Amino acid sequence: MKYSCDCSMSRRWFLRSVLPGALSLGILGFTRPALAEKTAKALVLSCIDFRILEAERYFLSLNNLGNQYDLTALAGSSLALSGLPHPADAQAFWDQLELSYRLHHIQKVIILDHQDCAAFADKVSPELSKDADLELKVHTEYLSRAYWEIRERYPDLNIELYFVGLNADVKPISPLAKV
Helix, strand or coil: CCCCCCHHHHHHHHHHHHHHHHHHHCCCCCCCCCCCCCCCCEEEEECCCHHHHHHHHHHHHHCCCCCCEEEEECCCCHHHHCCCCCHHHHHHHHHHHHHHHHHHCCCEEEEEEECCCHHHHHHCCCCHHHCHHHHHHHHHHHHHHHHHHHHHHCCCCEEEEEEECCCCCEEEECCCCCC
């Protein structure tokens, strides 16, 4: 007497009946991603420039933020808060900050301006990036304005300002005195 077994049926039955439960319990070593917390450590305002994305992500991870921040990207970063290149950019930032503050309970705002920013070249001076000292001075002025505007509306938030070089060097900026 010859025994035959439809092993493919048995395997299919086994996988259909056992696999979903095993996956949900993590028995097979696969785990589901954790549901996101409703808190974020910070709101990060960055420029849209693709050249600095990796440097920014690396910098943020080195500062223990990982994926624990809300991100808003606007051309010119701090320049956008002054209503340039368009007044709607400033309103978009304030809307995002309010949502991040209210819904994700952020504790700080991080603003990252960068070297050779096309928005600054377009709205401030096309020659700006040719003079490193002047470029840093202008960015420091706009970052400082942003600092004081945020401080006025959200006095309990910490605010950090940075200038990112195209070589991935990230320099902290101290705000200028309020004028």
